[in-house]
Amino acid sequence: MKTRNLFPILLMGLTLTFSACSDDDEKKTGETDTYENPFEKYKAEIAAADTKIKLNDDVLDPAIATYVDDVVLPTYAMMLEKITTFNTLVQAMQYGSLSNNQIADICEAWRAARIPWEESEAFLYGPAALKKLDPSLDSWPLDKDGIQQVLEKGDFSHVDDEVDDDDNAPTNAAQNVRGFHTAEYLLFADGSAKAADAFTENAVLFLKVVARHMLKDTKELYTAWKDGLGSSDADVPTAYGEMMKRHSSTDLYKTAAAAIADIFNTEGGMPAIANEVGEAKIGDPVNEWNAGNKDEAVLKVESWYSWNSLDDYENNIISIQNAYLGKRNNDYSTDATANSFSSVVKSLNPKLDELLRAQIITTRRAIRNIPYPFRSNLDQKAAITKAQKECASLVDGLELAGRKIASAAE
Numbered sequence: 001m002k003t004r005n006l007f008p009i010l011l012m013g014l015t016l017t018f019s020a021c022s023d024d025d026e027k028k029t030g031e032t033d034t035y036e037n038p039f040e041k042y043k044a045e046i047a048a049a050d051t052k053i054k055l056n057d058d059v060l061d062p063a064i065a066t067y068v069d070d071v072v073l074p075t076y077a078m079m080l081e082k083i084t085t086f087n088t089l090v091q092a093m094q095y096g097s098l099s100n101n102q103i104a105d106i107c108e109a110w111r112a113a114r115i116p117w118e119e120s121e122a123f124l125y126g127p128a129a130l131k132k133l134d135p136s137l138d139s140w141p142l143d144k145d146g147i148q149q150v151l152e153k154g155d156f157s158h159v160d161d162e163v164d165d166d167d168n169a170p171t172n173a174a175q176n177v178r179g180f181h182t183a184e185y186l187l188f189a190d191g192s193a194k195a196a197d198a199f200t201e202n203a204v205l206f207l208k209v210v211a212r213h214m215l216k217d218t219k220e221l222y223t224a225w226k227d228g229l230g231s232s233d234a235d236v237p238t239a240y241g242e243m244m245k246r247h248s249s250t251d252l253y254k255t256a257a258a259a260i261a262d263i264f265n266t267e268g269g270m271p272a273i274a275n276e277v278g279e280a281k282i283g284d285p286v287n288e289w290n291a292g293n294k295d296e297a298v299l300k301v302e303s304w305y306s307w308n309s310l311d312d313y314e315n316n317i318i319s320i321q322n323a324y325l326g327k328r329n330n331d332y333s334t335d336a337t338a339n340s341f342s343s344v345v346k347s348l349n350p351k352l353d354e355l356l357r358a359q360i361i362t363t364r365r366a367i368r369n370i371p372y373p374f375r376s377n378l379d380q381k382a383a384i385t386k387a388q389k390e391c392a393s394l395v396d397g398l399e400l401a402g403r404k405i406a407s408a409a410e
Helices: 023-028 043-048 057-091 100-118 133-138 144-153 180-187 201-226 240-246 256-263 270-290 294-299 309-325 341-348 350-368 381-408
Strands: none
Touching (some): 043 350, 057 201, 057 240, 057 256, 100 180, 133 180, 133 201, 180 201, 270 294, 270 309, 270 381, 309 341, 309 350, 309 381, 341 350, 341 381
16 A cells, blocks of 8 residues: 555655665765755744734735646546546457557556646645545555456456555455556556557456546546535535635634645645655665665655656655646746745745745755666666755745644745
């Protein structure tokens, strides 16, 4: 099961020591221990830049509305569009008349759908957590033995079972035989589309079940944010996005500050995914590699069948970029919209906002500097350690920004 939010959040100033790379290892690869966390390096300047203003709803509400209307909802709308296309292509598969071009098109549709999902991981609280849609769509590692049993027996009934999100859930829990990564396992080999003649009849049928469930989950996720799931659903009866924006006494969020606390929280918000990328998505396989467990290391690399790992990790940081700047944009621009969390932080501490916007881009570039594909370059300690340190600094900056907003909103 994908081990989300089970890793300790990094503390301020933790920048130089990572289990993935010892001092001796760094010296061997030419990496010197000179990295400075910018939020520590400019700590005095950040403190001196603090303003004394207080934040009220007139300032906070537009930022929340921009976040919901211009980032969250468009991201999930794009995901629904891409998953719909993927499902349509999969449902058109007919065993015995498959072509290599058809499989290649399905694989490209999988990659296209993967982008908005990874760009949504800065907001994995709310419906994604409450309705267990994150593990249902994206559990990792998958259960290869369970998948093989399904393929051999042709019994797909277990695939649609309820998610078991207990920390000690068995490997054969339903979420581990469906979602993005089961589809990936069925479609890809060594970073490329499998040959059409590699698909058994059960593999085609299995993929159809998985794609249908992915579409069902995505519809529920988008509907929960946009419209709500109806009065019979205690978790998300009304539109989650509207609930965040209005934050009334009868809603889950009583105040604007309460809504923003989730956006900046360490268990599903922006800091959480920055931490997960550095500590888990990158750190877990690298730690296994450095311990001499080469096979286990590769198996821990998320999206390694498709070689999509580095795309996933950068898109996770793009999710932070979009959420913080108040707009969907995957380029390296740090321009923020007028009503964004960047503009809120800037009003409180211009130096912090300047550093945080720069840190987002620096983190993206550090991830891209890891040689591709990640699964074949787990020994690239200098580039990997740099990316992990940048992720750690991003966590620090986001947590600091969240605290500044919380303090000013009291």
